[in-house]
Amino acid sequence: WPVLAGDIAAILELKRRQNAVILAHNYQTPEIFHCVADIVGDSLALARRAMAVNADTILLAGVHFMAETAKLLNPDKTVLIPDLKAGCSLAEAISPEDVRGLRARHPGVPVVTYVNTSAAVKAESDICCTSGNARAVVESLGVPRVIMIPDEYLAQNVAKDTDVEIVSWRGHCEVHERFAARDIRELREAYPGVTVLAHPECPPDVVAEADFAGSTAAMSDYVAHRGPRRVALMTECSMSDNVAVAHPEVEFVRPCNLCPHMKRITLAGLRDALEHNRHEVTVEPRMAERARRAVERMLAV
Ligand code: 13P
Ligand code: SF4
Numbered sequence: 001w002p003v004l005a006g007d008i009a010a011i012l013e014l015k016r017r018q019n020a021v022i023l024a025h026n027y028q029t030p031e032i033f034h035c036v037a038d039i040v041g042d043s044l045a046l047a048r049r050a051m052a053v054n055a056d057t058i059l060l061a062g063v064h065f066m067a068e069t070a071k072l073l074n075p076d077k078t079v080l081i082p083d084l085k086a087g088c089s090l091a092e093a094i095s096p097e098d099v100r101g102l103r104a105r106h107p108g109v110p111v112v113t114y115v116n117t118s119a120a121v122k123a124e125s126d127i128c129c130t131s132g133n134a135r136a137v138v139e140s141l142g143v144p145r146v147i148m149i150p151d152e153y154l155a156q157n158v159a160k161d162t163d164v165e166i167v168s169w170r171g172h173c174e175v176h177e178r179f180a181a182r183d184i185r186e187l188r189e190a191y192p193g194v195t196v197l198a199h200p201e202c203p204p205d206v207v208a209e210a211d212f213a214g215s216t217a218a219m220s221d222y223v224a225h226r227g228p229r230r231v232a233l234m235t236e237c238s239m240s241d242n243v244a245v246a247h248p249e250v251e252f253v254r255p256c257n258l259c260p261h262m263k264r265i266t267l268a269g270l271r272d273a274l275e276h277n278r279h280e281v282t283v284e285p286r287m288a289e290r291a292r293r294a295v296e297r298m299l300a301v
Contacts, residue, residue, distance in 0.1 A: 004031055007267040011036045014274035020057035020080075022270065023050060023070060026216035027236040027262040028061045034245060036270065037061060042217035043069075043115050044130040048299060050074060059273055060281070063261045065091045067281040068119045072292045079281045082269030086261045090116040090201075093171025094150035099124040102147050106167055110141050112148045113294060116173075119283045121149075122291035128298040131200050132215035134158045138166070140301045153177070157200040157207050175257045176201035179234045183255055184209040187232050191253050195228035199235040206234060223247055236262065 008031065015022065015036075023046050024037035033040055039049045043066065050058065050070040057078045060067035063086045071079040099111060099121055113125035114134075122128060129137035129148075135158050138146050146164055148155040150171030159166040179202050187194055197219045198210035207213045212222055219233055220243050230251040233240050237256030244252045273279070283291065 025062035089174040173201040
């Protein structure tokens with residue numbers, strides 16, 4: 001604790017001196033999420049709030065695609081991430097060439113791209129989406145068919161709820177693909193009455209077995225407003241830790257899988273990033289302009 005407290009105090013002071021804000025995703029550890037972050041949320045909230053940041057520097061406590069999105073929306077600000085290797089299996093699953101290949105195979109079909117992708121892939125896309133707005137984005141286009149990349153399970157989960165036909169890709173989140181429907185059946189036996197919330201990056205049979213599926217923010221809202229007594233969140237480990245702080249009255253069963261990319265971000269790393277002004281995230285301006293269009297189109301939905 002003395003070490004953590006020292007890092008926390010140093011980060012708060014560095015933020016003040018450098019006019020910096022920390023944006024933290026819901027999967028960050030509690031000491032980051034609750035003690036040093038200025039803005040917390042799901043990918044959609046972080047993108048929205050990044051647009052209105054009033055600071056010289058944005059320090060991203062999250063993964064690389066989130067820092068790139070913040071940079072797209074704040075081209076004149078310095079965007080830092082403590083570890084450039086904080087990636088994502090979904091972002092790794094598709095390249096700009098793959099998107100061009102899909103367009104060639106499905107001429108005229110718009111490309112809806114999950115924000116968990118590189119700026120280069122976003123630049124090849126018509127519009128972005130997050131897990132919090134995927135169905136609304138798909139339906140906003142007013143077309144019978146869309147290409148939705150790169151998360152196969154998110155695409156399948158959205159396809160169940162819409163009449164729009166969805167062509168998907170074969171990317172998976174390495175954290176959520178590990179959950180199985182059997183896990184939920186076992187949880188229900190071991191913890192009677194448990195309410196099971198699943199992230200839509202989980203396989204469709206897991207989502208079907210759950211009581212509710214939604215983005216990390218939607219899961220958090222469910223716990224806050226629907227009053228469950230006992231909850232299992234089928235998602236990354238830190239999510240339960242962070243939501244539990246605000247809801248001591250709720251029992252959290254913790255069937256979690258860890259995201260190794262999110263866990264590259266630490267208090268020591270955040271302190272180091274602010275002390276040494278690193279690692280700066282940049283996007284080539286012409287590519288950034290095309291990628292920004294896809295993100296802004298999403299934010300307008
Ligand atoms: P959301 O917070 O947008 O639900 O995304 C989850 C996720 O896996 C981000 O990497
Ligand atoms: Fe990517 Fe999954 Fe980790 Fe989110 S939890 S950053 S989708 S690998």
